[in-house]
Amino acid sequence: MPRQKALEHYQGEAVDMQRDVLRRLMERGGASEYGRNHLLGNTLSYEDFARNVPVNTYEELKQDIDRMRHGEADVLWPGTVRWFAKSSGTTNDKSKFIPVSHEGLHHIHYAGGFDVVAAYLRNHPDSRLFDGKGLILGGSHSPNYNISNSLVGDLSAILIENINPLVNLVRVPTKRTALLSDFEVKRDRIAEECLNKNVTNVSGVPSWMLSVLVRVLELSGKQHLEEVWPNLEVFFHGGIAFTPYRPQYEKIITSPSMRYMETYNASEGFFGIQDDPSDASMLLMTDYDVFYEFIPMDEFEREKPTVVPLEGVEVGRNYAMVITTSCGLWRYLIGDTVRFTSKDPYKFIITGRTKYFINAFGEELIMENAEQGLAYACRETGAEVSEYTAAPVFMDSHAKCRHQWLIEFSKAPDDLKRFGNLLDRKLQEVNSDYEAKRFHDITLQPLEIVKAREGLFNDWLKLNGKLGGQHKVPRLSNSRKNMEELLQLNEQERI
Secondary structure: OHHHHHHOOHHHHHHHHHHHHHHHHHHHHOOOHHHHHOOHHHOOOHHHHHHHOOOEOHHHHHHHHHHHHOOOOOOOOOOOOOEEEEEOOOOOOOOEEEEEOHHHHHHHHHHHHHHHHHHHHHHOOOOOHHHOEEEEOOOOOOOEEOOOOOEEEOHHHHHHHHOOHHHHHHEEOOHHHHOOOOHHHHHHHHHHHHOOOOEEEEEEOHHHHHHHHHHHHHHHOOOOHHHHOOOOOEEEEOOOOOHHHHHHHHHHOOOOOOEEEEEEEEOOEEEEEOOOOOOOOEEEOOOOOEEEEEEEHHHOOOOOOOOEEHHHOOOOOEEEEEEEEOOOOOOEEEEEEEEEEEEOOEEEEEEEEOOEEEOOOOOOEEHHHHHHHHHHHHHHHOOEEEEEEEEEEOOOOOOOOEEEEEEEEEEOOOOHHHHHHHHHHHHHHHOHHHHHHHHHHOOOOOOEEEEOOOOHHHHHHHHOOOOOOOOOOOOEOOOOHHHHHHHHHHOOOOO
């Protein structure tokens, strides 16, 4: 396969690829209003680009995006953009509408999907992937006309809506079912439609896919998924960390030949693929219509932080990712944080969100720490975590401060206090700032675990209109807003 050969050039040539991408984006984008206003037509180097174009959040591009949604052409990108991916608003609680241009659709999103298959087949040439069908779990928002004939939907729904009709011959469920907006109805329909199909691969967000697969087992009366789909060989997953869900998948899929492959695809673009099964880090996709820059997280709150292109990153340092794409996102802060594990080729892991952390007392706890801590506590106790969130308790009635964790277990530990102690110990081990604040319980008291009732997080998402699809539970927060809502709901009967 030619693309498999092309992926080999990522080693040693990624920086040159990125320069070509930036040149292409500036030449094409220079024909837009934004490009003219920021002198992209006169920009010859990265230094000129960085000087002329500011780093942007969604709020800073929102006015232009709203104009595009009203049908205006040549605003952030040449031509008229018809599709907009509705984001669940993980950096704030408002919906975001991410433009998806024709170029972005094909040169970023579909390119990523194609490369996932290419990389998988390179690693597993004996695969029988195409002997059956792929179960692709789409979003919970069907595309719908919004304003001025612009179409809004979850990214996955947009991809399904625009995909080559021939692909529908090798995927399930039907397009009609895949685009249903009610996740609970859709889950049952997907399970019914797929029950007697030869499913060889599944793709989706781990939490929502697990819900579908459990329903398949309930309808089939079987204990393990390979009894329903004997040729199932791989789960292509992304969207949220897989670590907390792996034990649950391994419980319902016991086949030793089952494989798991992580991808990094978001409403804003497709960025990474786990190209080596023995390495948890992902290969950064450097020849799509995405130009990458990075802000060191220890400078993130500064008024003028350092911003570096790909060649400026350091292995082991935590960065906020900035992207420029052919969808008209110019130096856009996506909200994710990454850490590079290698520079030849450029490989990385997702460490969290720029706003998904707890730093109420200088502890700088990030999602990567949380996932490591929970994985350790689960391994030591045999527990399994379904969902969780954590927030600070700034001061209780005894003038004590601590972290409060609300955890929904699919398999609860025998001793909740021991589970909390193990989690706390691992957090101190992987985060020196947290360890310092926990020293002798002076600043931070031992963390508190609150056991969530079954279905709590799904009920909360449902009440907030965010059940299914690409919506995610906020894992860590400096605010207690979500925690207070969840604790109150935890006292009520299941919806």
